[in-house]
Amino acid sequence: MAQKNILKYIILGLLNREDLAGYDIKKLFEEELGDFWYSNHSQIYPELRRMEDDGLISSRTELVGKKLEKKFYQITKDGQKLLSAWMDESLNPLVPTRDEFTMKLYLLDSADHPLVTRLFQEEIARHEEKYQYLQTRWQLLFADESEQQKHFGHRCILEQAILREKQRLDWLHRELKKIKKTN
Amino acid sequence: MAQKNILKYIILGLLNREDLAGYDIKKLFEEELGDFWYSNHSQIYPELRRMEDDGLISSRTELVGKKLEKKFYQITKDGQKLLSAWMDESLNPLVPTRDEFTMKLYLLDSADHPLVTRLFQEEIARHEEKYQYLQTRWQLLFADESEQQKHFGHRCILEQAILREKQRLDWLHRELKKIKKTN
DNA sequence: TTTGGCATGTAAGCCGTTACATGATTTA
């Protein structure tokens, strides 16, 4: 059984707000949700088909231009029932994070190891980049105060992601300083 | 290809410090590393076998009691080479977190929804429990100052995990307060 | 003597990634 198929419920949740095509869902993951959930299109399309077979969603086709077909899905009554059951359910157990940086640090097993500094610098650089990107995005989307109240969910995710990066960076810088002192 | 087989390198890193049996590795994941890496024993044992077939590790058997056999693995020269190559390599791209709580919150799409408060309370409760557990563990292991200098890696992981839980809890409490005000 | 922990495996199957594949539309 492996993990619960949570993607299914997330798709239901998205379709519960508006009709979407597979491509739209993919875009949402890339541009809005990706920091807390992500699926590739190669997982999305087959899932949509299965969900339609199961009667959780239905589809209609619209033309883009003259030939290109876009398949919009809408949630059904059954889908809504299943969605609200999931919403009512208690959360699944926390899955353990898998953090390659921390494991490397753990395995070096000493603050003196010559690789430690480089490891920190690499981790700092990648989080710095991400942090900058997220900040730019926030400016773009929510700097205008009239937008503050709208997009509750989107803002919630983006701000959480920004905070997470900031806290990570702070910790990394603190630890690196400590390490440099002892050497 | 999916993900890189990082478990392999972690096992190598562990065996590079001391000989271990599969069960010992399992125990390490459960008691020491679990917050930043975890694998089930059903993944560990076959992996060890493959690694031995590939000449990265070798094994010897010791008796526990009169009949029970325990298979200790040690790292080979080839294993050490591969380990140090991995250590020198740059980190793999960050994998996106999958966070069911945040997705549910996102999908409720409003601070007013009756489920929001319950959702927060549930998330707070589970992180509170974890936080308490981790704190107890720190006390147990590192309260004695003579232990402070030892176990660099273990302490690093435990303290990181504690900080993460604390920051998460702080955020949850802050947001919950905000939400209650607007209602 | 029973219970819990030690110790090592195998099998089925889902989740997710990577790669393969194709074609239309829009934009620079």
Add this chain to the structure above:
DNA sequence: TAAATCATGTAACGGCTTACATGCCAAA
């Protein structure tokens, strides 16, 4: 008109979880 983006799929495979399975040892 070329490049980027829109749009939808399939195939192969590895990682990981869950469940099945067995037996020994130590401690209460």
